[in-house]
Every structure is written in C-alpha cells, then in structure tokens.
Amino acid sequence: MEVLKLVELKKYFGGVRALDGVSLTLEEGESVMLIGPNGAGKTTLVNAVSGYLRVDGGKIIFMNQDLTDTKPTERVRKGIVRSFQLANNFDKLTVYENILVAVMAKKQQHLKFTKVVDNYKEEFEEAEQVLNLFDLGDKAHEYITNISYGDRKLLDAAIAFTLGPKLIMLDEPTSGVATSEKDAVMKKITDAIQRTKVASIIIEHDMDIVFRYGKRVVVLHQGKIIADGTVEQIRRDEEVRRLLLGGIYA
Amino acid sequence: MVERISRPLGDDLRSNIVLTLALALAYPLVYYLSPGLGLVMGYGMTWVSALLGFNLLFGYGGLLSFGHALFLGLGAYTAGFLYKYLGINNIELHILGSVLSSLGIAALIGPLVVRYTKIFFAILMLAIAQVFWSLYYKFFWITGGTDGIKLPRFTIMGIPLEGLDFATYHHIYFYYVTALTLLLTYFMWRLVNSPFGLALRATRDNEVRSRFIGIDVYKMRLYAFVISAVYAGITGALAVNHQRLVTPDIAYWTTSGKVVFATLIGGSKLFIGPVIGSFVFHLVESFAMRFIYWQLIMGALVIIIIMFVPGGITQILKTPFFGARLTRRAGG
Numbered sequence: 001m002e003v004l005k006l007v008e009l010k011k012y013f014g015g016v017r018a019l020d021g022v023s024l025t026l027e028e029g030e031s032v033m034l035i036g037p038n039g040a041g042k043t044t045l046v047n048a049v050s051g052y053l054r055v056d057g058g059k060i061i062f063m064n065q066d067l068t069d070t071k072p073t074e075r076v077r078k079g080i081v082r083s084f085q086l087a088n089n090f091d092k093l094t095v096y097e098n099i100l101v102a103v104m105a106k107k108q109q110h111l112k113f114t115k116v117v118d119n120y121k122e123e124f125e126e127a128e129q130v131l132n133l134f135d136l137g138d139k140a141h142e143y144i145t146n147i148s149y150g151d152r153k154l155l156d157a158a159i160a161f162t163l164g165p166k167l168i169m170l171d172e173p174t175s176g177v178a179t180s181e182k183d184a185v186m187k188k189i190t191d192a193i194q195r196t197k198v199a200s201i202i203i204e205h206d207m208d209i210v211f212r213y214g215k216r217v218v219v220l221h222q223g224k225i226i227a228d229g230t231v232e233q234i235r236r237d238e239e240v241r242r243l244l245l246g247g248i249y250a
Numbered sequence: 251m252v253e254r255i256s257r258p259l260g261d262d263l264r265s266n267i268v269l270t271l272a273l274a275l276a277y278p279l280v281y282y283l284s285p286g287l288g289l290v291m292g293y294g295m296t297w298v299s300a301l302l303g304f305n306l307l308f309g310y311g312g313l314l315s316f317g318h319a320l321f322l323g324l325g326a327y328t329a330g331f332l333y334k335y336l337g338i339n340n341i342e343l344h345i346l347g348s349v350l351s352s353l354g355i356a357a358l359i360g361p362l363v364v365r366y367t368k369i370f371f372a373i374l375m376l377a378i379a380q381v382f383w384s385l386y387y388k389f390f391w392i393t394g395g396t397d398g399i400k401l402p403r404f405t406i407m408g409i410p411l412e413g414l415d416f417a418t419y420h421h422i423y424f425y426y427v428t429a430l431t432l433l434l435t436y437f438m439w440r441l442v443n444s445p446f447g448l449a450l451r452a453t454r455d456n457e458v459r460s461r462f463i464g465i466d467v468y469k470m471r472l473y474a475f476v477i478s479a480v481y482a483g484i485t486g487a488l489a490v491n492h493q494r495l496v497t498p499d500i501a502y503w504t505t506s507g508k509v510v511f512a513t514l515i516g517g518s519k520l521f522i523g524p525v526i527g528s529f530v531f532h533l534v535e536s537f538a539m540r541f542i543y544w545q546l547i548m549g550a551l552v553i554i555i556i557m558f559v560p561g562g563i564t565q566i567l568k569t570p571f572f573g574a575r576l577t578r579r580a581g582g
Contacts, residue, residue, distance in 0.1 A: 076464035090455040110449035
C-alpha cells in the first residue's frame with residue numbers, strides 16, 4: 001500500500017523554485033534517502049510534507065487521504081512525523097521528560113491535569129523503552145545542555161519515533177555530529193526504522209553514510225527529482241556523479 | 251531501569267506545604283511582637299495565589315504578562331460591586347464572584363492575546379489592563395473613582411465578624427487565607443506536575459517542536475492563561491477584604507509590576523519561588539516605604555537580583571549544600 005504520494009508538489013520563494021513539481025511515491029515500510037546539492041530543495045520537501053510550509057501547488061496524499069491543506073498537528077496525529085536539521089529539543093526539560101512529553105502527546109493526554117505525571121506508569125515504561133533503544137538511558141535525567149550534540153540529534157530522532165509514526169522524515173540526522181559518532185547514530189536510527197517497519201525519508205549529505213545505509217535513493221536538484229533508484233544505480237549515474245560526488249567517488 | 255522523576259527541593263509539594271504551615275505557625279508570635287509585621291504577612295499570604303497564577307504563565311508557560319493587575323482589579327472590583335450594589339459582604343461570594351469575572355474576561359481576551367508571545371504579549375496585556383484601570387478611574391459614579399468603595403468587615407459563611415477586636419479579626423483573616431492558599435497551592439502543584447504542566451513547559455522551551463509532536467500550542471496557552479487569571483482574581487478579592495477598600499490602584503500598571511518583581515525576587519524556576527517572593531517582597535516593601543525614595547530601594551533590589559542571583563532567592567536551594575541533601579534522599 002502507498003503510504004505517501006506526492007503529486008507535482010510546488011513551492012516557490014520569490015523567484016526561487018525550491019520545489020518545482022516533485023512527484024514521489026513511498027510504499028509501506030520503504031526507506032528513501034534524499035540527497036542533492038545545497039539548495040536542492042530537500043529540507044523544503046520535508047517542510048512541505050510535514051506542514052511546516054504551505055505548498056504553492058500539487059497534492060500531498062497520505063494513506064489515501066489528501067492532507068495538502070492540513071495543520072502540522074493534524075499531520076502528526078495521522079502519522080507524519082519529522083526531526084529537524086538543527087537539533088530541536090525541549091532545552092529545559094530532562095532527556096526523560098523530552099520523551100515523556102512525546103508519549104503524552106501521542107496519546108493525546110497532554111491536556112489532562114487531574115493526575116500527576118508520576119502516576120502514568122504505562123507512559124513511563126514506554127518512555128523508558130525508547131530511551132533504552134537509543135542508548136540514552138544513562139542520560140535520562142540530564143538536561144539537554146549537558147549532553148553531546150550527537151545525543152541531541154539522536155534524541156530528536158527518538159522523539160519522532162516515540163510518536164509511533166507511519167512515515168518518519170529525518171532531516172540530516174548526522175549533520176553536526178562528530179565523525180566518530182556518525183555511524184553509531186545512523187545505526188541506531190536504521191535499527192529503529194527496521195524494527196518499527198515505518199516508511200522513512202532521510203536527508204543525508206554524507207555520501208559514505210548514503211552508500212552504507214541507503215537502499216532507495218532519490219536525488220533532488222533545483223527543485224526537481226533528477227534520479228530515483230537503488231544505491232547502486234545512483235552510484236553509477238553520470239549526472240549524479242558530476243553534481244554530487246565531484247570526482248571523489250568517480 | 252531508568253529512575254523516574256525526581257524533584258529538587260522547592261519543587262516538591264511537601265516543602266511548599268511545610269513553608270505555608272510554618273508561616274501560619276509563626277503568625278501569632280509575629281503579630282504579638284508587631285501587628286504591623288503581621289499585616290505584612292497577611293499581604294504576603296494574600297498575594298501567593300496571584301503569584302502562583304502569574305508563574306504558571308511565566309515560569310512554566312514562558313509568557314511574561316505585564317498586565318496581571320487586570321485580573322487583580324477584576325477580582326477587587328467584583329468584590330466591591332457585590333457589596334456596593336447587592337450588599338454582599340460574604341467572602342465566599344466575593345471569591346466566587348472574582349473567579350467568575352476573571353474567568354469570563356480571560357476567556358474573552360485570551361483567544362486574542364495568547365496568539366502573541368514575548369514583548370507583544372507583555373505589552374498587549376499592559377494595554378488591556380490599563381484600559382480596565384481607566385474604566386475604574388473615569389466611571390466614578392459607578393466605581394467611586396479614586397475614593398473607591400469602602401467595605402465593611404467580611405462575613406465567613408454568613409457569620410459576621412463585627413464587634414471582634416482587631417487582633418482576632420486579623421487572625422481570622424490570615425488563617426482563612428492560609429487555608430485557601432494551601433488548597434490553591436495543592437491544585438496548582440498538581441497542575442504543573444500533570445501531563446498538562448509538562449506539555450506547557452515543552453511549549454515554553456520550543457514552540458515549533460511542540461507543534462511537530464502534535465501539541466496544540468494555542469490551546470495550551472489559552473488554558474494556562476485562564477487559570478492564571480482566576481488565581482490573580484482570587485487575590486484581588488482577598489486583598490480588598492484585607493484593606494477593606496477598593497481603589498483603581500489595584501488595577502494600575504504598578505500592581506502588574508509588583509507581580510513581576512515579587513516573582514523575580516522569589517525566583518520563577520522553582521514552584522516555591524513565587525511563594526517566598528510574595529512574603530519577601532511585602533516585607534521589603536514595608537521597610538522601604540518608610541523612606542521617601544522607597545521605589546529606589548525596590549528598584550535597586552531588583553537590579554541586584556537580576557545581576558547576581560537571576561534565579562531569585564530560591565536559587566540558593568540549588569547550591570551544592572541543598573543539592574547534596576537531595577541526592578542523599580533520592581538515593582536512600
């Protein structure tokens with residue numbers, strides 16, 4: 001079944017065509033790595049699908065429903081969830097609370113005030129599970145300012161997974177992360193994707209990571225999809241090589 | 251297994267209850283030694299509600315209101331009008347009336363103001379509060395203008411307190427307010443430690459991320475705003491029964507300033523901060539008032555607090571001394 005179907009998606013910023021008729025289909029559980037040079041429209045695509053930006057044309061069909069004109073909160077409830085390029089956490093909450101609030105939001109319990117959070121045993125256990133999956137358990141009571149940037153990015157992804165999405169979009173989960181940490185971060189994320197069988201779109205800059213973890217790769221350039229195929233096909237594609245690899249992998 | 255939520259000293263319910271009870275216990279002695287100081291304590295206890303309400307918005311919601319005098323004024327004039335036009339001097343009805351009036355007005359203006367944050371929210375609140383102040387000030391044939399409305403002694407559940415000596419009357423008032431404050435503290439503590447409180451802190455830290463985990467930020471802020479208003483309204487009704495006079499002063503912007511000052515002095519980062527702030531503020535104010543330039547003293551105090559202890563007085567609760575005690579307790 002198709003999870004996501006984008007039909008001729010358009011987004012203009014003045015004269016810049018950030019998305020210039022992007023059509024893309026994602027099957028259930030399918031993983032896509034989205035690559036492209038700077039300014040190709042990768043983040044704009046994630047912003048459009050998640051509802052951060054209104055599109056100027058085209059349709060966003062999610063699980064056979066047209067969500068083009070819906071609010072971000074509604075898309076989250078339907079199962080479209082994202083992380084951000086710059087780690088985007090709740091800075092004055094602990095790591096634990098960051099996950100817990102996502103659990104509460106998923107269950108639509110964030111407006112309840114009759115019980116103190118301590119009494120939500122199920123939710124605590126759920127948050128605990130997520131923390132352990134992402135190896136953040138020992139930092140549970142740290143504030144965000146006290147953990148490494150790699151952990152912050154991981155936490156951002158963990159928050160997204162907590163929401164139990166049907167489609168997860170991760171905007172450069174390894175950007176800004178120390179090279180030595182990149183593999184560990186990516187491994188935890190791909191593990192989580194496999195385990196939850198969630199459809200995913202991951203923006204990635206690091207071609208090493210793309211070649212190691214990618215299956216289907218979509219290449220965006222000047223707001224258009226110029227290539228869409230398996231990692232091997234993309235690796236051999238002449239135009240992609242010229243655009244992205246700049247001879248290093250040639 | 252991951253340890254669950256642990257609250258620092260001052261954020262737990264127990265330390266809040268203990269503080270309030272300790273003050274209640276100390277009151278007769280303080281009053282015996284100095285009735286003036288007793289009255290200051292009375293003001294301190296009276297203001298706890300408003301400050302808890304203010305800090306729900308400020309400390310937990312990240313919205314700085316510079317117009318909470320609006321709700322103190324509403325509470326005060328509701329009590330005043332209830333007496334002036336209906337002859338009601340029953341304090342329960344005054345409180346009930348102030349709850350309803352502040353709730354009603356907050357529900358009316360809330361949908362407009364909580365769409366704004368930061369300086370825009372602060373100034374919008376200031377402007378609306380000043381509009382209400384000018385109404386109390388100008389429509390003197392209804393409100394009594396600057397002469398205000400004089401109130402007789404209140405009655406508790408219909409029991410009149412006329413004929414009692416001052417000391418007894420003051421004690422009755424203080425303990426009545428203490429009981430109410432305990433109740434309001436309990437409810438507020440539950441609220442800020444509920445999923446709602448957690449999500450409200452999330453919206454404070456990161457509005458965008460909150461939206462993208464499915465939280466309706468506007469709704470969270472609106473609810474917090476209305477609850478905050480009700481708490482301030484209650485203080486309004488209590489305060490005018492304390493001084494037995496309603497004047498436009500309580501709705502003036504300086505009252506909003508006092509709310510902000512007192513919270514900063516106590517500290518907004520711990521639940522207990524505004525409670526301590528309320529007593530310390532009124533104590534300092536009563537001393538400073540003996541001098542002509544008392545505003546200078548208050549201003550200097552706030553400057554010192556902001557420069558050297560931005561977390562307010564309660565910042566000392568986070569020093570290693572208190573921290574070590576807490577870790578021990580959590581471990582054992």
